[in-house]
Amino acid sequence: MQLMAPLTIPTEHRPALRRTTMEGRLDAALLTMEVVQTWRNDGSEDMEAVYTLPLPVDAVVLEVSARIGERRFQGRVVARDEAEAGYEDAVTEGDSAALVRRVAPGLYHLSLGNLRPGEEAEIRYRYADLPRWHQDHLRIALPTTLAPRYGDPAAAGLQAHETPETSLEVTHPLDLRLRVHGPLARAVATCPTHPLHLDRDGDDLILAIEGTVMDRDVVLELRLPQERHDLIQLARDGDGYVALAALHPHLSAGDRHARNLKIVIDCSGSMGGDAIAQARAGLNAVLDALEPDDHFNLIRFGSTVEPLFPHQVPARDPWLRQARALVEHLDADLGGTDLISALRTAYQSAGGEGPAEVILITDGEVWDDGTLTREAKTSGQRIFPVGLGAAGAHDIVLDLARASGGQAEFVTPNEDLAAAIERQFHRLRAPRAQVHPHWPSHPTVEHPQAPVTAFDGDTLFLFAWFDERPRGELELHWHTDDGQVRRQALPLPETIDKTDTLGRIACARRLPDLEAKDPETARRLAVEKQLLATDTALLLTLERAEGEKADGLPRLHREPHMLAASWGGMGTVRYSSSRTTDLHEFQSLPTLTYHSPRREQRIVRRKGVDIWSRLDSDDLDALHLVERLAGPQIARLMAIITATDRPTLDLLDREGLIRGDLYQALYDLMQEGEDETAVIAALAWALLSGETGRRLPRDLRMRLIWRAKQLGATRALRDRIRSLLQSILPA
Numbered sequence: 247m248q249l250m251a252p253l254t255i256p257t258e259h260r261p262a263l264r265r266t267t268m269e270g271r272l273d274a275a276l277l278t279m280e281v282v283q284t285w286r287n288d289g290s291e292d293m294e295a296v297y298t299l300p301l302p303v304d305a306v307v308l309e310v311s312a313r314i315g316e317r318r319f320q321g322r323v324v325a326r327d328e329a330e331a332g333y334e335d336a337v338t339e340g341d342s343a344a345l346v347r348r349v350a351p352g353l354y355h356l357s358l359g360n361l362r363p364g365e366e367a368e369i370r371y372r373y374a375d376l377p378r379w380h381q382d383h384l385r386i387a388l389p390t391t392l393a394p395r396y397g398d399p400a401a402a403g404l405q406a407h408e409t410p411e412t413s414l415e416v417t418h419p420l421d422l423r424l425r426v427h428g429p430l431a432r433a434v435a436t437c438p439t440h441p442l443h444l445d446r447d448g449d450d451l452i453l454a455i456e457g458t459v460m461d462r463d464v465v466l467e468l469r470l471p472q473e474r475h476d477l478i479q480l481a482r483d484g485d486g487y488v489a490l491a492a493l494h495p496h497l498s499a500g501d502r503h504a505r506n507l508k509i510v511i512d513c514s515g516s517m518g519g520d521a522i523a524q525a526r527a528g529l530n531a532v533l534d535a536l537e538p539d540d541h542f543n544l545i546r547f548g549s550t551v552e553p554l555f556p557h558q559v560p561a562r563d564p565w566l567r568q569a570r571a572l573v574e575h576l577d578a579d580l581g582g583t584d585l586i587s588a589l590r591t592a593y594q595s596a597g598g599e600g601p602a603e604v605i606l607i608t609d610g611e612v613w614d615d616g617t618l619t620r621e622a623k624t625s626g627q628r629i630f631p632v633g634l635g636a637a638g639a640h641d642i643v644l645d646l647a648r649a650s651g652g653q654a655e656f657v658t659p660n661e662d663l664a665a666a667i668e669r670q671f672h673r674l675r676a677p678r679a680q681v682h683p684h685w686p687s688h689p690t691v692e693h694p695q696a697p698v699t700a701f702d703g704d705t706l707f708l709f710a711w712f713d714e715r716p717r718g719e720l721e722l723h724w725h726t727d728d729g730q731v732r733r734q735a736l737p738l739p740e741t742i743d744k745t746d747t748l749g750r751i752a753c754a755r756r757l758p759d760l761e762a763k764d765p766e767t768a769r770r771l772a773v774e775k776q777l778l779a780t781d782t783a784l785l786l787t788l789e790r791a792e793g794e795k796a797d798g799l800p801r802l803h804r805e806p807h808m809l810a811a812s813w814g815g816m817g818t819v820r821y822s823s824s825r826t827t828d829l830h831e832f833q834s835l836p837t838l839t840y841h842s843p844r845r846e847q848r849i850v851r852r853k854g855v856d857i858w859s860r861l862d863s864d865d866l867d868a869l870h871l872v873e874r875l876a877g878p879q880i881a882r883l884m885a886i887i888t889a890t891d892r893p894t895l896d897l898l899d900r901e902g903l904i905r906g907d908l909y910q911a912l913y914d915l916m917q918e919g920e921d922e923t924a925v926i927a928a929l930a931w932a933l934l935s936g937e938t939g940r941r942l943p944r945d946l947r948m949r950l951i952w953r954a955k956q957l958g959a960t961r962a963l964r965d966r967i968r969s970l971l972q973s974i975l976p977a
Contacts, residue, residue: 261416262286262295262361263805266460268388268420272377273427275477275492276747277386279305281371287361292800294337294945295358298410298807300389303352303640305375306754307778308747310346312786313368314361321346321786323776325769329783330944331935333357335961336787338952340795344369346784347408351641352389354778355408357944360796374747378705379494380655381669384430384468387656390420390460393516393637393810396583397613404613406943413806418460426451426468433468438660439636440464461808462636465658476734478720480742483749487712489685490748491720491736497679497702504539505674506558506598507532508627510588512608512634514548517578520659520812521634525607528632528663529573532605535671536561541598544569547588548580558597585612585642586621593625603674605667606631606646610639618642619649628652630670632663637810651699659812673701677726685710686718686738693756697725709752715742750775799952802945865889868946875941879903883930884950887957893926904929911970915963924958925967931959932967 262285270279281301287293301307310321321344324332329345336343337359345357354371361367377386392410399409426433431451435444439462445452453466477492509532511525529544536542541558542565545551554572559565585608592604610633612618622629622645629650633643634657647654653673655666680697689710700706710716716738724732753775760768761780772779790796865888873881883903886893895912898904904912915925931954933939934947942950954964 261418261805262288262293262803263297263418264366266390266418266420268422268424268464270423271425271427272386272430274430275376275479275490277375277377278308278747279373279375279388281373283369283371285358285361285367285369287363287365289801290363292363292796292798293358293361293803294800295356295361295803295805296407297356297358297805298349298392298408299354299356299371300392300637301352301354301371301373302375302387302389303644304755305352305373306751307346307348307354307371307373307784308750309370309372310344310784310786311370312344312358312788313370314342314365314788317788319786319788321784323773323778323782323784325773326781326783327940329785330940332785332787333359334944334948334951336360336789337796337800338948338955340797341790342367342788342796344786346371346778346786348778348780348783349404349408350402351645353392353410353641355404357407360790360800362794362796374751376490376492376705376707376751379703380705381672381703382469384433384470385656386466386468387640388422388464388466389637389640390462390464391418391637391807391810393609393611393635393639393813395611395613395639396514396516396585398615399613401615402613403615407802407804407945411804411806412809414809416806416808418808420455420458420460420464422453422455422458422464424453424466426453430468430470433470436467436469438465438467439658442466459808462811463638463658465661476736478736478738479748480716480739481746481748482742482744483711483746483752485713486690487715487742488749488752489689489710489712489716489720489738490752491683491708491710493681493700493706493708493722494704495679495681495700495702495706495724497676497700497724497726502537502675504537504541504600506600506602507536507540507542507674508545508558508592508595508602508604509542510545510547510592510604510606510608511576512548512583512585512588512606513546513576513578513580514583514611515578515581516583516609516611516813517634518813519578520636521609522576522578524634524657524659524663526573526576528607528657528667529576530570531664531667532671533561533566533569533573535667536566538562539599541600542569543592543595544572545588545592545595546572546576546580547584547591548578549582549584550580551584551587551591552580553591553595558595583608583612585610586617589618589621589625589629589646593621593627602627603652604629604650605670605674607634608643609633609635610642611635612639612642614642614645619645622646622649625650628674630674631655632657632666632670634663635659635810636812653701653704673704676702677728677730679724679726681706681708682723682725683708683710684721684723685712685716686720687712687714687716689716691756693752693759700724707755709755711752750777753777754779799949868949871946872942872950876938880933880938883933887927887930887950887953891957892923893957894922895926898926907974908970911974912967915966920963921958924960924963927954927957927959928963928967930954931964932971935964935968936971 265284267282333345342360440455443454479490540561544554629652631643632655679700691711693709719735722734769781772782
């Protein structure tokens, strides 16, 4: 008898995501966006839809709400374990629920459980971001899809159901509208990625993209050079105040010094097509920018790393001639994306004079467990990455730049890579500059901690918190490593923003540092400010009437992303959409499956009952996974509640699963009137709700919880047994 449905993910997808709209407002230093996604279950079974939503890396999710039919429900951020347990309880009890979790910077995973056949759901995300000026332009990138990534997503902290999938078989429609208010409404607006419709509404500029699909980032550029100016905002934050200083420094060039440059170029398969063609042009721009007293090395990588020279060489012939010959024949022919090994090779490339620095050209499509960032931080070498592609991995590229003290650029196929390279050379040739802020009253907290590295023309954000309202001027001391010192004074504003948006953005920027030092305080602060962070999640539940509840567990539907335009050479962004219909044989990623090879050693020991004869092959595969991730004792207990309609304490005792005090405590519950089967099922549920049970994939854990409820376990009984376990079992 099959009590647990097969856990194989189907290879064919019937899209449930029907429509996405984005509507936003850009005003001075603040961008707010609302994303509305419409989901529909056209199948004959209840559905659990899972999907990873990409947002700008620094965006702060302010609110998530949902509507099913005419009923609306609002989400609330709670501790991650509490949210996941609440979601699983709701779904296994036949109610509808949604869970939103931040799985990485800029990546948010949605689980939408128990969407009934024929039902439609609307999920609304509202977020805010602080756009940055880069020299003379403001560039806003709004991600819409995710390209396949190299490496292990589990090592990066993603659970099995959270790993994004990509398909050539789906089309996700998109409409976007952005209202630009204030001085920026006079900007010259362009869009290198989509046809852009411009309109006016009074003094506001309206930017619209209609009838497109989600196969590439939406990039909007606004140029208004005369309007770049420093800005200070002040807002209430609880009982205190928070200040934001958005600075656009103008730093003098100083004396030129020789550079010691490591040029690292991604030649993995994902760089095929537009990206590698751009990379060739970009590398020629790098070589053109080198001076005779500079030193360099050219390192290309994929699954292997191939430095052109064994060490740093002068930027002169014959070395430049060899580098140009390599660039001429450069191709995306080196397999996977072993970015860690490539950067390690660059760090170790010895020789040359002056500070060693790295220019990295890549799409950044890798999963990182933190190693890239840690090693960049300790390398002592600034990294100036240029992220390529229609849907480049902004989180990886930005992390590398920030950890090393460099700066990142992003370039889609229709943008000028040579201009981005020129801006990077402007930054790395300029003297290193740091700013020391002096607020008019002593702040309780500052972020980032002074001194802060700055680059000419690039936006720099400083946050400070105060118990009392600060008045007066912010004094800035700019120091460069060639001895220049400049002082600047900025008056604090007279008006105070009474919304909580700025305070929540400021807190979100501070959370990563706080999580590294004090995770518990960071979690409490994230819940207080309703922020999605490492240890929090957002839960929405919709309790259904008895006649409307789902019967059994929903079918898992992993909504795939459209393949990023021109990824791996699949079409070109320059001339048409990369959406094609004749490439069905292309497999971007293998289908995820939980099946594992049979093993000679069986999980459940045969004693009083022949458990194995009651389990089918799918159950056995699932229980092998339980054994591997949660241990043999929990696997045996789950096998018993899966295969046995009336398990007994004596059976658990004979199987060696309960002893002594725990046996007596469970027996006492039965003496109080609790059903024996329900007690054992609640014991299994209690174990699944603990840290060990959290190691299991969520869909498998929900199936086991659902089985426990079938056997009579209730939440109240589970909680009683959890308390018993905490008092009986050793810590």
